[in-house]
Amino acid sequence: MVPMRRLFLLFVVLPFIAVVVSGADNLTPRYYRRTCPKVEQIVSEVVTSKQITSPTTAAGALRLFFHDCFVGGCDASMLITSNAFNQAERDAEINLSLPGDAFDAVVRAKTQLELACPGVVSCSDVLALATRDLVSMLGGPFYSVALGRKDSLASHLRSVEGNLPRPNMTVSQILSIFSSKGFTAQEAVALTGAHTVGFSHCKEYASRIYGYNGGSQSSYDPSLNPRYAQALQKACANYRRDSTIATFNDVMTPGKFDNMYFQNLARGLGLLASDQALLSDPRTSPFVRLYAANQTAFFHDFAAAMQKLSILGVKSRRNGEVRRRCDQFNTISA
Template identity: 60%
Template sequence: MVGGCDASLLISSNSFSQAERDTDINLSLPGDAYDVVTRAKTALELQCPGIVSCADILAVATRDLITMVGGPFYKIRLGRKDSFESYAKDVEGHIARPNMTMDTIINMFASKNLNVQEMVALMGAHTIGFSHCSEFSKRLFKFSQTSEFDPTMNPTYVQALQTLCGNNTKDMAAFNDVMTPGKFDNMYFINLQKGLGLLASDQAMIYDQRTKPFVELYAKDQDAFFKAFAHAMEKVSVYKVKLGKMGEVRRRCDVVNQLQVNPNKKIGS
C-alpha cells in the first residue's frame, strides 16, 4: 500500500525501472496470487474491455480469498483507477518489517489513518501465509551474549525452526501461524501469548502496553477480531484511491497502458 489501493504492486519491472513487486520484502508474495488477478483481468477484458480496473480486481480477490479460508466478509466499493507508476525505491517505510520497533510500526500505520486497534487487527492477517528464514533467523542463532535464541520464543518452537533454517544455503520458509496455517482465524493471537510468534514484530505486540490489550481481546474473542479486521480492511481498500485522470484502467495488470504502446518508455514517465 505504497501510493494507495491502486494495483501498483502488479506492475512488472522493465529494463529502465525496478517495480514494487521486485523489492526484497515483496519477493515472498506467491506467484499464484498474480496469476489469479491476471486470469480475472483477461476474462473481464474479453467481456467488457477497459471497464474494470486491476485495483478493483485486486481488492475483491483479496476479500474473497480471506473469506474462502474462513475469514470475514466485508464490503468493497468499486470504481478505482490503476496507478501509472511503480518503483521499488518507494516501498521502504510503507510495509512493516520484522525488525522494526513498535513505535515505528504504529507511526507507519498512523500515517495511513489507522489507529493501534486497527493495526493489531491487520497484523492478524499473518494467521495465513509464510515467511522466509532470512526474516526471522536472527531470533534463532546467537541472539545475544546471554541467550542463543530470542527468550520470548517457545523453546520447542525454536528447535523446530533451527532445524528448518540451519542450512544457510537455502532460504526456507515457515508458516506464520504454526497451528492452523491454512485457516483465517484468531489462532495467530493465541500463538503470541504462547511465544509462538514467528516474526519479532509480531511477538513484540504482546509486550507493548499499547498493543497487548488488543492481542488479548482478539485471542479470546474471534468475532471481535473479525469485526475489527473487516472494518480496517474497508478503510485500507479506499486509502488514496485514484479516480478520474489520476489513474487509468490498465489493459494488462502488469504493464501501464503507455508501455503497451511504447515499450521503450520508463515506468511513470
C-alpha cells in the same frame, strides 16, 4: 464585479472541490452494475479455482494487497513489471518474496473480465475483490468492497522504502508507519492478524533462533516457546544455502483464517519478532488479548480495517486509468 466573482470561482471554489472529491468518494460496491454486472462472480470463480490448485495464493494475495495499498495507495502499482527504463515496486527486496500465485490469480481474473467486459474493470478493483474472496475462502470474514478504483500511472522501486513495516522494527516504528496511513494501534493489530495464514522465510526470524543477542549458535529468543524455537532451528538449518525454506506463520492452524495468531502470541508461538512485540507493548497488548479471547471481535475489526485499507490513496480518472494488462501501463512510459 463579474471578474471578481470569476476569480473567486477559479482560485477558491474549484480547488476546494478538487480536494474534497478524492478517488475514494466515487467508490461504490455497485460501480459496475451496468458496465460489468458479473464482475464479482467472475473474480470469485477464477480465484476460487486458483486457490484450490495453488493453496499459497490466498495468503500471498492478502500480503500483496497490503503492500500495494501502503505504497502510494490501492492502485495496482505493485503489479507492474520492471522494464529497461523503470524499476518497479515489485522488484524492491521486501516484495521479492510475494508469491507468483498471488499475481497469477489477479491476471487470470482480469483475463476473464477482459473477455466479458473489455476495458472496464481496473486491476486494483480485481485485487481488492480477489483478496476479499480469498480471505473468506480460508474461513475469514466476508465484507463488501467498494469499487471504481483506477490503476496507477507510475510504479517506482524507490517509493517502497519507509512505507512497509519490517519484522526487526520496534512497535513504535511500526505504529508510526500505520499512523502515517491513518490507522490506529487497534487497527494495526487487527490487520496484522493476517499472520494467521501463510508463511515466512527463515531469514525473517533467523536472528531470533540462532545466536540470539550474541550468544552461542543454539541460543534463541527467550520469549519463544522452547520446543517451538528448537523446531524452528531444525526446519531452518539449511536456510543460508536454500533461501526458499519457510515455515507457517501460525503453527497451530496454518491454513485457516481464525484468531489463533493472537492466541499463539501468549504461548510464545509468535514467529516474527514484530508479532511477539505486539503482546508486550502496552499500546498494542490490550488488543492482542481482546482478539485472542474473542474471534468475533477480531473478524469484525479486521473486516472494517480491510475496508478502510482498500480505499487508501485510491486513484480517480484524473490520475489513473483502467489498465488493459495488469503488469503494464496502457502507454509505455518511464
